[in-house]
Amino acid sequence: MKEAIVEGLLFIRGDIGVSKEELLTVINEEELEEVIKLLNNKYSLETSGLTLKKYGDLYKLTTKEEYSSYYEKFFDDPKNMNLSNSLLEVLSIIAFEGPITVKSIERIRGISSREQVRRLKSLDLIEEAGKSEEIGHATLYKITNNFLDFFGIENLKEIKEEQTNI
DSSP states (O other): OHHHHHHHHHHHHGGGOEEHHHHTTTSOHHHHHHHHHHHHHHHHSTTOOEEEEEETTEEEEEEOGGGHHHHHHHHHSGGGOOOOHHHHHHHHHHHHHOSBOHHHHHHHHTSOOHHHHHHHHHTTSEEEEEEOSSTTOOEEEEEOHHHHHHHTOSOHHHHHHHHHTO
16 A cells, blocks of 8 residues: 555656655655565566656656657657646646746746646747846746647737637
C-alpha cells in the first residue's frame, strides 16, 4: 500500500518531483527506504518504460532513456499533442491578454501557473516577449506562430473578432 501511495504521488507531481521531506509526511523514513527499493526493482524490469530518479533530495518518476527516440517521435507529431484543461486555460489567457507575466496569469486564474507556462514554452506555443516595466521586470509571454499553426488560425484578430460576435 505504501508503495502505491508513493508511486501515485510521484505520478501526480510529474516533472516537479517529490522531495524526501514531502514523502516523509505520508510515510516514515524506514518505510521510504523500503518503498524506494521496491519501486527501483519494479522499474528495472524490461516490461516497464519508467524509472525512478533521485536528484539530490528530490525523487522523480521518468521515462527510461533507452526509449527516448520513440517518445521524441511521438511528441514531434503535432496530432499527438494533447493539451490539458489547465494548459488550455493558461494558453487562452496569454492569447487574449499577452504579452503577460506569470504573476498576472496567476492573478487571473487564482492558482499557480508556472508549470503550465514552462510546459507551453517547451511545446513552442508561447515564447518570451521581453520584460515588464513593473518592479522586478518579470518576463512577459506571448503566443508563437506555432500556436497559430496548431489551432489553424491566421492571426489573433480572428479569435478576438469571433469572441466579440458571441
